Amino acid sequence: MKRLILLSLIALVWLPVTVAAEGLISCKYLKGSGSQIELQLDISSPPPPTIIILQYLPAGVEILKSRPKMKKYNKKRGQARWLLKDVRPGSMTVRMELNKAVDKGAIKGELRYRNPGSGSMETMEIHS
Amino acid sequence: MVKIDGGKVRQLREEKGLTQLFLATSVEVTTDTISRWENKRYPTIKKENGIKLAAALEVDFEEILEKEEQEQEIQPEPEKIQPQAQPSTSEPVSAMPRFFYFSLFLFVLVLAGLVAWWMRPAPKTVHVCAHRILPAHSPRDLPFPVVIHVDSGDSDVALSLILKETVPRGVMVLASIPSFSDQDVESGELKWIQKINRKKVFAYMARFTAEIHQEMVRFTGSITLRRKGQQTKSVHGNEKLKIAPFHWADSDADGRISDEEILTVYDEFSDIAGLGLDIDQVEEMWLGSGYRYDSESGSFIILP
Structure with a gap:
């Protein structure tokens, strides 16, 4: 009986934790159009130690500069890549300056990381 | 009286x-x-x-x-009447109540001791597990990392343990973190004696030697706690390593480092970068379109 009560309590405590672990990161464009793009990440604890951000841009659009600095820009694919290491919980913003303005809905992004609990690969799409 | x-x-x-x-x-x-x-x-x-x-x-x-x-109503004292031939064997008059109280005190003491023993917190069984992360393959001439994660769960107690890892014949250990306590070159056994608190990472860099003849080698290990009643457990996880012309981080051996592979490298191996791990090179491979192994120079060529 005692064990049953204990298990029930553990389940009650564990369930919200498990549910919360599924949404480790929320991500949205603060500025999703124009030539200044801002992408905001809200990272919960424990954070994934490393995150990859992929930013897809329309043909002919290039990133002039960004913060943090991107790792690589593939002109052919219109894909920019960031590799964020030693990620901490909290909010962070990725800013990029484009060579020309883009319309709302013309860009999209992707977030990739390994779930720190399960080790499984998670992928999130971000729409402007 | x-x-x-x-x-x-x-x-x-x-x-x-x-x-x-x-x-x-x-x-x-x-x-x-x-x-x-x-x-x-x-x-x-x-x-x-x-x-x-x-x-x-x-x-x-x-x-x-x-x-x-003044005559008082008090407990009568036993006054044994004995034959005069044995006058000295009589029981002291006031000894009985004293003996009774002493026995009662002893009984209560023993009972309290028994209750305390029965109510004592059960000794915590500590479950320690060790998990090895070993690449699936590595070229003959290049070093590869081996990581062993030891986890004692939620135990707050610092635990002394012995971790043994038997490196197969034909594999040479180059460096380790923490430094191993002992190495038996003949048997290939590495031994760490360490105190851990919840989690600890043991890692070493190794490479194949020229003596290696087989294509696949097997690593084994065990962990023993210095605690009464604790058994020796095997180190779980990957145990087989193959000689192949692919980078150790390229787990699916497709000639390129994928997003998942670079994330795995950073998540699982960045703590042991001090061992001389080529993480920057892996990142270069990830940014490139692929790589190939040049057996003549014993190095990887990154494809743009």
Whole structure:
């Protein structure tokens, strides 16, 4: 009986934790159009130690500069890549300056990381 | 029950030249009892014994009583009547209650001890597990990392343990974190004796030697806690490593480092970068379109 009560309590405590672990990161464009793009990440604890951000841009659009600095820009694919290491919980913003303005809905992004609990690969799409 | 004046009894007996044996016989008690009465200042005795004692001393009963004697209702003292042939074996009169209370105290003490023992917190069983992360393959000439994660769960107690790792013949260990306590070159056994608190990472860099003949080697390991009743457990996880012309981080051996592979490298191996791990090169491979292994130079060529 005692064990049953204990298990029930553990389940009650564990369930919200498990549910919360599924949404480790929320991500949205603060500025999703124009030539200044801002992408905001809200990272919960424990954070994934490393995150990859992929930013897809329309043909002919290039990133002039960004913060943090991107790792690589593939002109052919219109894909920019960031590799964020030693990620901490909290909010962070990725800013990029484009060579020309883009319309709302013309860009999209992707977030990739390994779930720190399960080790499984998670992928999130971000729409402007 | 009455209180008599012990000193007076002795004084009267001696004045009259009587022995304790005489008084004992007269009152029908032992000589020890008479002696005790005389030595105590105001012993309490049965009234009938007091009357017999006064008669034996040839005085009035009141003369041997305590001066301010008042008859009190108190627990009677046992006064064993014994044959005069064995006068010294009598039980002390006041010993019984004292013995009873002492026994009771002992009983309560033992009972409390038993209850405390029964209620004691059960000794925590510590579950420690060790998990090895070993690449699936590595080229003959290049080093590869081996990581062993030891986890003692939620135990807050610092645990002393012995981690043993047997490196197969044909594999040479280059460096380790933390430094191993002992290495048996013959058997290939590495030994760490460490104190851990919850989690600890043990890692080493190794490479194949020229003596290697087989294509696949197997790593084994065990972990033993320095705690009574704890068994030796095997190190779980990957145990087979193949000689292949692919980078150790390229787990699916497709000639390129994928997003998942670079994330795995950073998540699982960045803590041991001090071992001389080529993480920057892996990142270069990830940014490139692929790589190929050049066996002549014993290095990887990154494809743009």
